[in-house]
Amino acid sequence: MQKKWILIIVLLSYCVTAIDASIVTTGLTLIKDDLQLNQVSLSWIQNAYLLAFGGIVLLGGRLGDILGRKRVFILALTLFGLGSLFAGVSQDANLMITARFIQGVGAALLAPTSLALLMDTFEGPELIKAIAWYSSVSGIGTSIGMVLGGIFASALSWRYGFFINIPLTIFMIVVAWRVLDQQTIKHTHFDVAGAIVSTLALFSLVYTINGARLVWLWLSVTIGLLGYFIVIENHEQTPMLPLSLFHSRNRTHAYLVRALFVGSMMGYFLFAAEYLQRTLHFTPLMTGLGFVPLTFITFLAALGVPRLVDQYGNRLVAIIGILLLILGFIVTILLSPRKNYWEVIALPMVLLGLGQGFSMSPLTNLGIENVTVADSGAASGLVNAAHQIGGSIGLSIMVAVTGEATIMVSAFKQAMLVGLVLNLVGLGLILGLKQGGKRH
Template sequence: MRSRTAGYPVLAVFVACSLPMFMAGLDNLVVVTSLTVIRADLGADVAHLQWISNAYIVAFAGLLLVAAGLGDRWGRRRVFTAGIAGFTAASLCCGLADTAGQLIAARAVQGAGAAMLTPLSLTILAGAVPARSRGLAIGLWSAANGAAISLGPLAGGAVAEGLDWRWVFWINVPIGVVALVLARRWLPESRVRSTGVDVVGMALVCATVVAGIWAIVNGPERGWTAPAVLVAGAVSVALAVAFVVWERRTVTPLLPPRLYRIKAFTLTNVASLSMHFGVFGSIFLLAQLLQVAHGYGPLDAGLRTMAWTVMPMIVAPLAGMLTQRIGGGRLIAAGLALQAAGLAWIAAVAAPAQPFAEILGPMVTAGIGMGLVFAPTAAVVLAAVRSEEHGLASGANTTVREFGGALGIAVLGTVFQAHGGYGDPQRFVDGVVAALWVGAPVVVAGAVVALFIPRGAGSVEPTIPPGDDARPAVHSA
C-alpha cells in the first residue's frame, strides 16, 4: 500500500480513517460487558443501565445521515475531525462521571461524535485511494472494525475482573488525540457542491430514527403493546413517510430518492439489515452463554468469544480483494449462509457445562461468514452510487445496521425471556436456543436476497494499461 493519491500515502490515510472507527467500536462493546461494575460503583438501577447503552445508540443512529449530509456540505474532513474531538471529550467526561445521569448524558454526546466520524471514515478512505487499491483498503478498514469487535469482550472481561471501569473511557483520550493529529495531517478535504442544506430532511430523518430506536429498545422492558411503545412506533412510521414525501419534493434532498431504485444499493442494505438482526442479536446472548451456562469468568469468556470475533480480522481483507475481482453479491450470500449455519449449529448442540470444543466449530464458521460480509457490503454500497453520494450511502447503510442490531437484540431478547431465563443454566440454554432458531432463518433470508444483487456489483474492471495512474472504471450495478 505505497501508492499515493493526490499526495496522500494510502497507508497513512488508512490509519487516519480506521483508528477513530476502532476507538468507537471498541468502546461501545467494552461498555456493554462492564455494566455490572458500573452499576455497583454508581448505584445505578436497571433503567439507568439500559440508558447507559441506549443513549449512545439513539444519538448515534439518529444523527448518522445528518452527519453525512453535513460532511458533504461543510467538508468531510472537517466534520470527521469534529466527531473525533467530540467523542474524545465525551469519553473524558464519561470517566469523570459521579452519577448515572452524568454518565448517560456523556454517552449521548459520545454517540453524536461517533455518528459524525463513522460514515465519513469510509467515504474519505474510498475517495483518497486509487480504485485498484480500494478493495484492499476497504477490507483492511473492515478488519479494523473486526478487531474492535474481537477485543471488546476481552477488554470488558478484564475490566470486570479488577480494572477501574473509568479506564474504559479514559483510554480513548490519548487514542483520540493521536487520531485527531493524523486526520488533520493526512486526510484530504472534500465536499459536494450544493445549493443548500436540507434542514427539514435532516430533522425528519433524525426524529424518525430516534423514535424508532426508542420503541425498539424499550419494547422488551415495557411490553410491545405498551401505549408509549406503540405511539413511538407509529410516530416513527409517520415521520418516515413524511421524510420520503419531502425528499421527493425538495431541490436538495438529503437522501436522493433515486438511490432506492438502485438494485445493488437496496438489496445490499436489506441483506445487511437481516445479518445484524440475526447475528448481533444472537451475539448479545452468546456472550452471556459462556458465563451463565458454561461457568466461565468474564475474562475467560471474552477470550473464548474471540474464536468468533477474530475471524473477520483475517477474512475481511481477503474478501475485499475478491470483491474487486468478482463482485460482492455472491460473497455476501456465502457469508450470510455460513453465519446462519453457525447459529443453527450452536442451537442444535448447546447444553449446560458442555466442553467449549463443542461450540468452537460453529463459532469459527459464523466468524468466517461475518468476515465475508463486512468488506463486500461496504464496497457494493459505495460502488452503487456516485462518488459525491458516498457519504450519504455509507450513512444510510450504517443506519440500517444500527436498526437491525437494535431490533435483533430486542426481538431475540424477548424470545429468550419467553422460553428461558437466568434462573439456572438449563433455562438459560433453553432461551438461547429458542432465540437462535428465530435469528438463523432471518439470516438465511438475507442470504437469499444477496443472491439477487447484480453480478459484479462492487468489482473494479481495469480499463487502462498496467502501471497507468488513472483510475479504472467502477461497476455501479
C-alpha cells in the first residue's frame, strides 16, 4: 500500500507542474490585460519560472540525497503551493513575477526528488513500469492544463488556474507526511562552491536563452561558469554533480537526446496552439481540446513501453520513438499549407504522440542507468535539467528562426523544420548508444 501511495503522489506532483505550465500559456493574454502588463513584464512571468526551475534543479536533486526525500518533497510542495496562491491573488507585475519565481523553485526541488523517490521505492520491472507512468503524466497534465486553461479563460478567470494547485498540494503534503519514510540527514561535507556556481551557471544559461539582450556577453559568462563548475567538481571529494555520471556514454547521450526531443515538442506546443488560434480561429477551449489526440496517444503509447523495453531494450524503443517523431514533423511540414485541423494537426499528432510516448520513458531509464543510490538524486536532477533547458533552447531556436515570418502558416512550417532537425540530430546520437535495458 505504501508503494501505491508513493506512486500516486509522485505522479500527481509531476502532473500538477505540467498542468500549471499549460494553464499559464492559455491565460497569458488575459493576465496581460488584467494586470496591465507591458510585453517585457509579460515575458518575465514565464522567464521567472524558467530561470528558477532551470537554475536550481541540479541543487534540488542533490538536496534530496543529503536532507532526505521526505523533507525536500514536502518543502517543494509548500513552495509551489505558496507560489500558486500569490500568483492567483496578484494585482501587479511585481507580485506575479515573484510568485512565479517561487513556483519555479518549488518545481526545481520537486521534479528530481519525485523521480528519485521512484528509484528508491521500485526496482527492476516495477521501476520501468513506474517510470513509464511518470513519463506519460506530463503529457496528460499538459493536455488537462490546456483544456482547463481554455475553460477558465472563457468562463471564469485565469486566477483559478493557480488556485486549483492549492488543494492538490495540501493533499500531497498530507499523504507524503504519512507514507514517506523519514531519512536521516547525512552529516557530510556539502559542496557549497559547486552548488553556488552550478546554480549561477544554469541561471545564466537559461537567461541567455530566455530574456538576455546582450546574448554574447551572457553566453560568455555561462561558458566561464560552466568551465569553473567542472573544475570544482573534478577536485571535490563529494561533488554536487558527480562527473562520473557522464562516464557512461548511454547516460550522456540520453541527456542530450532528451534535451533535443523535448525542445522540439515544447516548440510544437507553442506554435501549434498559435496556428490553431490565428489560422484556424479556434477559441482557447477548442485549442485545448485540439491537443487531446496528441496527449491521449502519448499516454497509451507510454503504457505499452514497459513490455517493449522488456523485449527489445531501451535503445531500440527510443530509436523507434525518435523515428516516429521525425515522421510526424515531416507529415506536418508537408500538409501545413492545407489549413485543415484534421490533416495538419490531428493526423500528425498520432505520430508525434506515439513518438513522444515511446521516447520519454526509455530516455529516462537510460539517464539513470547503473546509478548508485547515493547519486540517484543528482542523476534525477540532471535528467530534469536536460528536460527543462532543452525545452528552453528548442523553443528559443524556433522563435529566433521564425522571427521574420509575418504569415502564421509560414512561421509554423519553419518551426516544424527546426523540430525535424533537432530530432534528426537526436537520432544520430541515439544510434551511438550501446544496447542496454533489455530484461529477461
